[in-house]
Amino acid sequence: xxxxxxxxxxxxxxxxxxxxxxxxxxxxxxxxxxxxxxxxxxxxxxxxxxxxxxxxxxxxxxxxxxxxxxxxxxxxxxxxxxxxxxxxxxxxxxxxxxxxxxxxxxxxxxxxxxxxxxxxxxxxxxxxxxxxxxxxxxxxxxxxxxxxxxxxxxxxxxxxxxxxxxxxxxxxxxxxxxxxxxxxxxxxxxxxxxxxxxxxxxxxxxxxxxxxxxxxxxxxxxxxxxxxxxxxxxxxxxxxxxxxxxxxxxxxxxxxxxxxxxxxxxxxxxxxxxxxxxxxxxxxxxxxxxxxxxxxxxxxxxxxxxxxxxxxxxxxxxxxxxxxxxxxxxxxxxxxxxxxxxxxxxxxxxxxxxxxxxxxxxxxxxxxxxxxxxxxxxxxxxxxxxxxxxxxxxxxxxxxxxxxxxxxxxxxxxxxxxxxxxxxxxxxxxxxxxxxxxxxxxxxxxxxxxxxxxxxxxxxxxxxxxxxxxxxxxx
Numbered sequence: 001x002x003x004x005x006x007x008x009x010x011x012x013x014x015x016x017x018x019x020x021x022x023x024x025x026x027x028x029x030x031x032x033x034x035x036x037x038x039x040x041x042x043x044x045x046x047x048x049x050x051x052x053x054x055x056x057x058x059x060x061x062x063x064x065x066x067x068x069x070x071x072x073x074x075x076x077x078x079x080x081x082x083x084x085x086x087x088x089x090x091x092x093x094x095x096x097x098x099x100x101x102x103x104x105x106x107x108x109x110x111x112x113x114x115x116x117x118x119x120x121x122x123x124x125x126x127x128x129x130x131x132x133x134x135x136x137x138x139x140x141x142x143x144x145x146x147x148x149x150x151x152x153x154x155x156x157x158x159x160x161x162x163x164x165x166x167x168x169x170x171x172x173x174x175x176x177x178x179x180x181x182x183x184x185x186x187x188x189x190x191x192x193x194x195x196x197x198x199x200x201x202x203x204x205x206x207x208x209x210x211x212x213x214x215x216x217x218x219x220x221x222x223x224x225x226x227x228x229x230x231x232x233x234x235x236x237x238x239x240x241x242x243x244x245x246x247x248x249x250x251x252x253x254x255x256x257x258x259x260x261x262x263x264x265x266x267x268x269x270x271x272x273x274x275x276x277x278x279x280x281x282x283x284x285x286x287x288x289x290x291x292x293x294x295x296x297x298x299x300x301x302x303x304x305x306x307x308x309x310x311x312x313x314x315x316x317x318x319x320x321x322x323x324x325x326x327x328x329x330x331x332x333x334x335x336x337x338x339x340x341x342x343x344x345x346x347x348x349x350x351x352x353x354x355x356x357x358x359x360x361x362x363x364x365x366x367x368x369x370x371x372x373x374x375x376x377x378x379x380x381x382x383x384x385x386x387x388x389x390x391x392x393x394x395x396x397x398x399x400x401x402x403x404x405x406x407x408x409x410x411x412x413x414x415x416x417x418x419x420x421x422x423x424x425x426x427x428x429x430x431x432x433x434x435x436x437x438x439x440x441x442x443x444x445x446x447x448x449x450x451x452x453x454x455x456x457x458x459x460x461x462x463x464x465x466x467x468x469x470x471x472x473x474x475x
Contacts, residue, residue, distance in 0.1 A: 003353065003375045004042055010049070013056035015085070023369035030082030030090045031057070033116050034373035036123030037293075038324055041384065042376045044130045045391075045413045052136055055127050058120045059140035061087025062147060065117070069151050072111070075220065076150030079116045081109050096275060096363040099268045105275045105363070108178045112171040114155060117148040118189035122297075125196040129393045132416060138207055142200035143215060149197035150221050152190045153229055165233045172248065173293055174286040176274035176321075180248040184236040185294040192298075194230035198223060238302070243309035245291050255283045259319060270361040273321065284317050288325035292318075296331050308336045323349075323358055327377025334385035334401040342385070343403040350378040383411055387424045391415055395442040400424045400462065415441055420452070427464055432457040 007021040016031040017039055035054055043051040058079070064087020065077035072078060080089035093111070094104030124141040128134065156165045167190055172183035201223060205212040216222070236245050246252055265279045273280035274287065289296075292314055295307050311332050320326055326345035333342025352358050352374045360368045383389050387409050388399035396415055402408075408425035418437035423430040429445045435455035443450050445460040452458050 001042070001375070001379060003370055003372055004039060004379075007372060008043065008047065008050045009053045009057070010047070013053040014060050016054055016057040016083070017372055019373065020367075020369035021372045026367055026369045027082060028084075028090045030080070030084060032082060032373075033113075033119040034324065036119045036126075037297075038327070038373035038380070039376040040123050040126060042379045044127065045383065045389075045415075048127075048131050048133075048414060051127050051131075052133065055124050055136055055141065056139070058124065059136075059144055061085075062140065062144055064088045065120075066147060069154075074151055075154040076152070077117060077144065077147035078114065078151050078155075079120050079148070081113050081116055096272050096365060099270050099272070099363050102364070105272065107175075107275055108171050109175065112169060112179055113175075114152070114167070114170050115172065115183075115186045115189050117151050118186070118193035121145040121148045121193040121196045122189065125192075125200065128200075130391065132393060134203060134207065137200050137203050142197075142204040143211075145193065145197040145200045146215060146219075149194050149226050150219065152193060153221050153226060156190070156229060156233070159234075162234075163232065165229050167233075172290050173288055173322075173324075174247065174290040176278065176280040176285065176287045176319075177248065177251075178274065178281075180251075182234060182236060183248040183290070184245050185247075185290050187233060187235045188294050188298060191230060191233050191235055194226050194233070198226060198230070238306045238309075243303075243306040244313055245294075245306075245310055247286065247291050247314075251284065256317075257283045257285065259285055259316065262319075270363060272363045273319065280319070286314065286318050288318065288320060288322035289328035290314070292332050293328050296328050296335070299332075299335055304336050307332055308338070311336065311341070320348075321359055323352055323371040323374040324377065327374065327381045330381040331385040334381070334388065337401055339386055339401045339403040342381070343405060346378065346381040346385070346403075349374050349381060352378075382409060383413075387411065387422070389413070389422070395444060396420075397444040398422070398424065398429055399446060400429065400464070402426065402464075418454075427461060429460045429462060430457065431460070 007017050009015045017035050018029045019032045019034050020026045040051055062077055065079040068089055069076050069078035082089055082091040084090050089110055091110035094106055096105045096107055098105050124145055127136055157168050158165050166182055167187050168181045169179050170183050170186050171178045172185045238245050262279055262285050272278050291310050295302055315329055327349040330342035330346040333339060352371050386402055388401055390397040410423040412421050418441055419434040421432045431443055431452050433452045433454055433456050437454040440451040440453040443452055446462045448460055
């Protein structure tokens, strides 16, 4: 929390948080998707005004995103993979060197990680849904979402034989497999971006009709076309028999090698596993949470059995070559009622800047320094995972899943302008509302409904979840 707070843009909405904070010039001090996916939740729950600044940074850098889209021949806004103050992309086309020859390797981070625009739209909507503050949408957030949707409409492919839209030639969160088709995470995020754009534009139409009409007047794409793409966009679904979701088209045809076996093929400890001929590119070994990240973000869309099946399948195949990965496995394990499956991943995330055991080099590129996204991920795993806090903008829900190593967890949160202190222990939840809160807040503790008034302290007994899967990791 300290690492996040010291780099929080609490005085400006024109800057954001770079991938290594203020710990050095790694990644050129640029801003990644890390901010929306792994840091924004912490600030939404603790300092919503900072969360707004983080998303307003994306509003102020919209012109840079539009320049990048135009550079590649697309409409709308293609946000930078490594964003600078102007929104222009600091990411190069050859940003990893071959450790054997010293020659730069062509990578496709800049060109093909198109999910960044969907991540931005997702973050904008998360702020609005969480806080109820429409000002972000009216101050440019709706326009950002609309421009991102326009980008995907121009990037997407309509398959006439299957009568569906597809997203081809992309790189998902798993950067070891570049230029794949229909990455499940990317397609699901694009679908969400299209929905967000439509809903945000409706709010804009009702609040600022002149701006709404002006945006449509200068657009070659209509809301009806965006709606059609949303409705007919292909998103890989769980298999009817085993519940598995294929990470991308033909992923299952790749060599199914174990991670130790793959590591045994490495000829240099800093050898890059991805790229054109990296050891992992022809195998099912992935860099970081990909399908499992999708299951976390859209947890309400998938049955617990689907989450467990995919956790069990993808975890042994995940190298965790990114500091963004471990916390997601902790979150999904807690969500399925198996927190001990994920506790070691929480600890890996929470201690990343204390142990020095994180990856320090990619090729000959030094990537050390602090890891604010992992710091945010540790907070998410503890509060949103093990304490089981969820908030939909109207009601807070607690589904505790404490790991066996813990007796209790206590933490403060801010929800819709109110301040609360919550303690989750074995069999009891205590919720204390600040006396300065203006209204009561609805809470649900394992389906027990209650309202917590200003200044009130409520104790709610609950039946602890069963120890499903806690004694052993899935094979």
